[in-house]
Amino acid sequence: MFRQVGIIGTGRVAQALALGLGAHSVALPLIWGRSPTHCEAAVERVGHCRTASSVAALVNTCDVIAIAVADDAFPGIVEVIGTAGSLAHAPLIFHVSGSTGSAVLDPLCAQGARTAAIHPAMTFTGAPEVEVRRMKSACFAITAPDAAISHARQVVGGLGGTAIEIAEYNRPLYHAALCHAANHLVTLFTGSLRMLGAAGVDDAARVIAPLAYAALENSIAQGFDALSGPVLRGDTKTVRNHLAALEHACPETLPTYRAMALATLTELEREGGERTRSALHRLLDD
Numbered sequence: 001m002f003r004q005v006g007i008i009g010t011g012r013v014a015q016a017l018a019l020g021l022g023a024h025s026v027a028l029p030l031i032w033g034r035s036p037t038h039c040e041a042a043v044e045r046v047g048h049c050r051t052a053s054s055v056a057a058l059v060n061t062c063d064v065i066a067i068a069v070a071d072d073a074f075p076g077i078v079e080v081i082g083t084a085g086s087l088a089h090a091p092l093i094f095h096v097s098g099s100t101g102s103a104v105l106d107p108l109c110a111q112g113a114r115t116a117a118i119h120p121a122m123t124f125t126g127a128p129e130v131e132v133r134r135m136k137s138a139c140f141a142i143t144a145p146d147a148a149i150s151h152a153r154q155v156v157g158g159l160g161g162t163a164i165e166i167a168e169y170n171r172p173l174y175h176a177a178l179c180h181a182a183n184h185l186v187t188l189f190t191g192s193l194r195m196l197g198a199a200g201v202d203d204a205a206r207v208i209a210p211l212a213y214a215a216l217e218n219s220i221a222q223g224f225d226a227l228s229g230p231v232l233r234g235d236t237k238t239v240r241n242h243l244a245a246l247e248h249a250c251p252e253t254l255p256t257y258r259a260m261a262l263a264t265l266t267e268l269e270r271e272g273g274e275r276t277r278s279a280l281h282r283l284l285d286d
Contacts, residue, residue, distance in 0.1 A: 002158075005029040006052065006062030008077060010042040012124040013096050014068035016131040017159075018046045021064070024158040030058045046128055056084040059091070064155065066118075067095040074104050087112040092151045094118045094144075098175035101143040101168035109145065116144035116152040117171070120161065123182055136160030143168055188260070191253040198250040224267060231264045236279045243283070258284055 005025040007018045010033035022029045030052035033039040039051050052058040059065065059081055069077055074095065081093065093108050094116040105115035122138040124131050140156040142149065142163050149165070156163040166174050189212065196204035218226035230238040239261060246254045262284045265277055 001026055003027065003063045004061055006058040006065040007031045007049075007068060008055070008058070008065065008081075009033060009068035010035065010038040011068060012126045012131070013120075014066070015042050015046050015126075015128045016124060016135065017066050017068060017096070018042070018049050019128040020132040020135060020159045021066070021155070022046070022048050025064075027061075030062060032058050054084070055080050058084075059087070060085040063089065063091045065091050065093045067093065069095075071097050071100055074100070078105060078107055082107050082111060090114055092116065092148060092155065094152060094155065096120065098141065098178060099172050101166075101171045102145065102148075103168055114145075114148040114151050116142060116148045118142055118144075118152050118155060119175075120159075121178055132159075138162070139164050141166040141171075141174055143171060187256070191256050195246070195250050195253055224271060227264065227268075231261055231277075231280065232268065234277050234280060236283060239280060240283055 002021070002025050004027040005018070005021045007014050007021075007029060010031065014031065014033075018029050018031055029049040031039055031042055031046070031049055032052040032055055033042065036051075043049055043051050065081075067074070067077055074097070087093075087108060090112050092114045093105060094102075095105065096119055097117060098119040098121075100117060102109075102115050102117045105113070105117075109115045119141045120135055120138050121141065122131065122134050136159070138161045140159070140161045140163050142152045142156065142165050144152050153163045189208070192208055193204040196207060201207055215226065230242075242257065243254065246257055261280075265280055265284065268277070
């Protein structure tokens with residue numbers, strides 16, 4: 001158990017952390033945000049927590065402090081924490097950014113805090129109860145000095161997740177991988193739904209969902225061996241018809257389709273595919 005958990009931030013991740021870690025806090029968790037209105041709304045949404053009167057009040061009483069703010073706000077928040085009070089009680093102070101390591105918190109480490117970057121590999125949409133359940137099956141990327149690793153793992157364990165360690169210099173690459181898999185997936189499916197709508201399909205999501213779920217499950221289980229479709233077959237005529245149809249009926253999706261087809265073709269060639277696909281390359285590069 002932690003003596004008291006403090007959350008700096010009021011957004012989606014902050015709320016999920018407050019709810020998830022609250023069960024492991026002897027005293028009610030504290031939440032602080034720059035906007036009193038947003039802070040009060042977060043406390044009401046999470047429940048079983050209360051608003052901190054100031055950063056100093058939070059820093060001086062909490063032994064675990066999570067920073068859940070935008071990356072651009074880190075320098076200002078670190079400065080505020082560093083001047084808010086004493087860190088002699090060595091609290092664990094961590095942020096939840098995916099692309100940033102723990103070095104950004106070095107000024108607080110120098111003042112006596114244990115510091116870490118702890119990033120949940122999960123998407124957050126603003127439903128804390130659902131997200132607390134999802135975090136129990138998620139991996140959390142930890143980057144921290146040796147002295148803080150065990151404390152960071154304790155936080156991950158409290159949330160029910162699995163800790164993995166990522167080197168400081170690999171954080172941007174790690175985060176790019178997650179964004180490519182999750183964020184770009186949303187864009188990809190949005191384009192597919194738009195194409196189906198342009199084709200006259202009323203309930204596009206119902207049509208594509210079973211196919212999409214199956215493709216995702218197969219990809220997780222088999223990797224690139226799960227690939228099917230015209231690029232795998234080297235079917236230049238089909239791909240040419242796709243490009244022509246998109247240019248006519250849904251031109252805004254054409255660049256994404258072309259880029260993904262090229263990426264698929266490049267991966268096939270990297271994997272040593274048997275077929276010669278020079279005609280496809282010329283078509284997609286045109």
